[in-house]
Amino acid sequence: MTCQVVLRIELEQLTYTSPEIELKYRVFQIYGQKHVTLQNPNLHPEPMSEIFVAKIPRNIAIENLFKFFAQCGEIYQMRLLMDFSGSNRGKCFVQYMHTKASREAICCLHDEVIESGHRIVVKMSLNNNQLFLRSIPETIPEEDIRQHIVSTIGEGLTNVLMKKSRAPDRYYCFCTYRDHQFAIMAHKKSWPFLRIGNNLIDVHWAIPELLRYHTCLYFTNFNTDITKKEFFEAIVKLIDVKTLIQFRIYDKCGFITFNNADSMKKAEELLKNLTIGKKKIKFSRRPFKANRSGHSKNTIHNTAPPTYQFFSGEPPVSSFPVNVSFCMPPMSTVPPTYNAPYIHYWKSCWIPDMFKAKYFYST
Template sequence: MESNQKAGGDGLAGTQKEAALRALMQRTGYKLQQENGQRRYGGPPPDWDGPPPERGSEIFVGKLPRDLFEDELVPLCEKFGKIYEVRMMMDFNGNNRGYAFVTFSTKQEAKTAMKQLNNYEIRNGRLLGVCASVDNCRLFVGGIPKTKKREEILSEMRKVTDGVVDVIVYPSAADKSKNRGFAFVEYESHRAAAMARRKLLPGRIQLWGHAIAVDWAEPEVEVDEDTMATVKILYVRNLMLQTTEETIEKEFNSLRPGAVERVKKIRDYAFVHFTQREDAVTAMNALNGKLVDGSPIEVTLAKPVDKDSYVRYTRGTGGRGGSLLQTDYTAYTLGQVRVLQETVLVPEYLMYKSVVIDSRVEVTAVLLDFIICNKNNWGQPVYQLHSAIGPDQRQLFLYKITIPALATQNPNIHPFTPAKLCAAVEEAKVHAAEHTLQTLSLQTEGAADASCATAAAVASVAFPGM
């Protein structure tokens, strides 16, 4: 075994575990190597010929017993397909960190394994938590001057980082000649993106003399083809603020009168519901790129995502403290939720998410993101969610928040990190936002009772006279 780290445990148990691992490698011919806080089994297999498996072939396996290793996990996963690689995250004591990444030879094998292994009882009373893993190649970069064009941002990112493939920039909702203060930078590989993220961490590099904030971008949610084949709702973005629902309905009914069932507009994007899918597809192809009130609109099929099915983990940078948990979901059926009309509560890169404001999570987010930070020109806060396994083997969550313009000015408080670990993601988010607000000495009393108000009303509660 090509590792300086023991498999875990001492004495007879440790010896038996090492013997089991040696037997596994002799049977399969795979290598086992220790590197950067993780142990890599395979990658590639000894008989592999060709490129690595396509994206989507990797799954996240969580809630592992800390004394479980490849000799137990590999035979279980082999039942569902050929294993390309297993990466098990390790701690300094030789135990696993409670999770591993398993890459199969095909995307279909990964989907089958994910379905069969989620909630699988691997030991008495110990159920696995298995979901999709995303090999992320895209970074979110906040704090970019709003006057910069896409070509300028692309050129600047290529100067300071390697492997840049593309830059995605969205125009401001209020002024289409400006960007929204952030961009998404696509890299040629996950490794290139990870190296760039490390180089661009707050305080190390400024762009055009401005402090920036960098984090992994939310991966685009994948929806299976069968589900997408039933969608009859269009997502329309890059609308003018003054464009009305009536104008949108008229445009999308122009091809076949009466085809549109209803329209829901939120700030500069909208969802257009059709009675028939064929009419939705025809309208998408015909109207994508058309000028509406002087702005070229972008039209795509909305992505329906089941909240319970799409918990996704993004591949991290070597097992330091766990992976980044993606827990923001798409919900394109807006009739069942209440929506803030005056602003967009969620980060702009979650552009398919509807806005539910029935909890103080969203109210706190609007206070921090779109009132305080925008008002002070601080740049959009970056939320980074970390997870850990508690003493009782429950998963706990903690958000860290970085505000771009303050990161270099006040490094002693950045990132804003609350001391409390929370049992729920929503609780962790609101706790982190409240901690940040308190650290900034901002008055937030009354905000939790404003969940049915518009953004303007929330602002008046927190900042009378603003």
């Protein structure tokens, strides 16, 4: 029997005044996570009301981060992932009191600048309790695999499902746990692989159940001068907000991801006559071609991802990676008698600025 010591550090109190009531939160740190939790025991959050946020500044004050997400609704709890140095890891979970507030944050706060030019990523947080083990050799008996999984990562395990893979002489396996916390601990123990004898088995997170059969509804032909919040409010007046998984808007098109096909069909019927700003919105089950021309601050089309021009042949001097200290000439200029390893450009295509060139060694 093992005894785990939980490090719990009480930090401070945080008070936030919402439009209806003054809310008091308790700030403490446990298991490498800084929690900001509502103190009122009589208030409980609605299901599926948590979001996952990435790419936040590592030195941001927790009060500023809390106020940024509180603009969408009352927050029940915020969990900020911390590292050993005391700074955050650029990721956090925010759980709202109401489901609508979480969907509004997914739509309106994604790709927005939070501080010092940082654009954040906002997604729906799903309670994933399954791990996926792939490339299991057929030479290992199935019973040995089950016993090894139970003995190594079996805490909280409820089911092990083995199936034949399309690859020859290979199996794959789904491990289902009691809840997300047990799955997290099993993933940490087995990362980056699980050793069974002399075989190394890849361990990954399984696709959450809600995303396995998700369907998208695409839309276009709307006024780009309206804000994302106005567009979101017009949409959720007609459809059930709890069926939304993801909501993304680009220049002149976007898409809504639903949890199943029935919800998508029902929403398509309800939204077919939707008019916003004297413009009738067009909906389709197939994606529209995006028109990413121009940007305007605080309007709906500032969420479009940047476009990068592809160059063929020699790259421009300004886009050459500064950390590459050597570069051989292209393949066409290399003498045929040159047999030493050299580096050539992959299909002579370059992606400037953000992405580094892809190199391959050949002889």
